[in-house]
Amino acid sequence: EKDVLILAIESSCDETAASVVKNGRTILSNVISSQIALHTLYGGVVPEIASRKHIEKINQVVEEALAEANVTLDDLDAIGVTYGPGLVGALLVGVAEAKAISYAKKLPLVGVHHIEGHVSANYIEHPDLEPPFMCLIVSGGHTHLVIVKDYGEFEILGRTRDDAAGEAFDKVARAIGLGYPGGPKIDKVSKEGNPDAIVFPKAKLEDPYDFSFSGVKSAVLNHINRCKMQGEEICEADIAASFQKAVVDTLVEKAVKAAKEHHMDKLAIAGGVASNSALRQAMKEACEREHIQFYYPSPIFCTDNAAMIGVAAYYEYKKGVRHGWDLNAVPNLKL
Ligand code: KG4
Numbered sequence: 597e598k599d600v601l602i603l604a605i606e607s608s609c610d611e612t613a614a615s616v617v618k619n620g621r622t623i624l625s626n627v628i629s630s631q632i633a634l635h636t637l638y639g640g641v642v643p644e645i646a647s648r649k650h651i652e653k654i655n656q657v658v659e660e661a662l663a664e665a666n667v668t669l670d671d672l673d674a675i676g677v678t679y680g681p682g683l684v685g686a687l688l689v690g691v692a693e694a695k696a697i698s699y700a701k702k703l704p705l706v707g708v709h710h711i712e713g714h715v716s717a718n719y720i721e722h723p724d725l726e727p728p729f730m731c732l733i734v735s736g737g738h739t740h741l742v743i744v745k746d747y748g749e750f751e752i753l754g755r756t757r758d759d760a761a762g763e764a765f766d767k768v769a770r771a772i773g774l775g776y777p778g779g780p781k782i783d784k785v786s787k788e789g790n791p792d793a794i795v796f797p798k799a800k801l802e803d804p805y806d807f808s809f810s811g812v813k814s815a816v817l818n819h820i821n822r823c824k825m826q827g828e829e830i831c832e833a834d835i836a837a838s839f840q841k842a843v844v845d846t847l848v849e850k851a852v853k854a855a856k857e858h859h860m861d862k863l864a865i866a867g868g869v870a871s872n873s874a875l876r877q878a879m880k881e882a883c884e885r886e887h888i889q890f891y892y893p894s895p896i897f898c899t900d901n902a903a904m905i906g907v908a909a910y911y912e913y914k915k916g917v918r919h920g921w922d923l924n925a926v927p928n929l930k931l
């Protein structure tokens with residue numbers, strides 16, 4: 597069978613990214629232009645700045661992705677693009693770019709759900725991984741526990757009631773003065789802290805697979821305020837490590853319980869928080885205990901990238917999914 601080459605574009609938040617993916621599993625290039633340094637000045641992503649920066653970078657990033665893969669637009673079979681969820685102005689840049697190339701080169705256009713992209717990141721380095729499997733998606737905007745029934749087919753078991761896991765990391769990091777983006781910084785300083793120094797409460801929810809992180813976030817803020825009022829010394833590393841433990845314990849407990857209950861012998865994690873070292877370690881140990889095969893992408897494929905979008909686009913393309921010129925950015929696109 598003939599190779600299928602897909603150019604994928606991702607611009608849903610603060611990374612402008614493009615990638616060329618062969619046959620859904622081989623990454624020929626993976627170019628990411630990060631705006632993190634820019635948004636750090638403001639302590640978080642500024643949507644207007646993100647959109648402008650995407651416009652400035654998108655052509656160059658696409659050209660680099662093609663050059664690195666050693667292909668031209670004429671070699672491609674389809675264009676894949678994230679069309680939601682995400683920041684509307686940011687998404688629009690990628691969607692417009694994809695539509696322009698698709699129109700000019702008469703190539704099929706395949707819109708991709710950003711979360712389906714994150715899940716698909718697991719296929720890149722695990723040629724043996726195929727649905728069905730359990731997947732925990734933990735990113736800056738989303739926390740979902742799903743059964744991946746088939747490529748692009750999900751049964752949602754649980755989701756967050758309030759903050760996303762990554763959002764909680766970012767907010768706590770800001771509170772203890774670590775800056776943006778908080779996740780990687782908490783991960784790092786936690787290595788010098790005692791995870792048992794402070795016991796932060798875990799949310800008890802009616803639905804066993806739903807999540808809530810606003811409680812633990814508030815508990816951290818209360819702890820900091822109490823220390824300040826009582827003139828006690830604040831140990832950032834201990835707070836970070838204890839907070840991280842509370843979040844990781846909850847994520848591991850629920851994901852493993854769900855896998856067991858649904859008789860899944862494979863469990864994958866995805867999204868920016870999936871690069872957290874404590875989460876990877878704890879999930880690995882729990883899965884070993886329960887004889888569940890554990891899958892996780894390399895950190896570069898956990899945070900936003902276009903390679904994962906290209907993988908997801910390939911499976912949608914194979915199913916016959918084609919989008920028209922009316923494809924639009926959908927900021928709150930449902931899974
Ligand atoms: O998947 P992603 O790049 O963007 C979204 O789709 O939201 O996730 C970004 C989130 C941020 O909240 C960031 O703080 C978090 O992932 N993150 C981490 C780590 N690396 C990134 N959280 C915890 N530990 C990390 N090592």
Ligand code: ZN
Nearest residue numbers: 714735899900
């Ligand atoms: Zn993402």
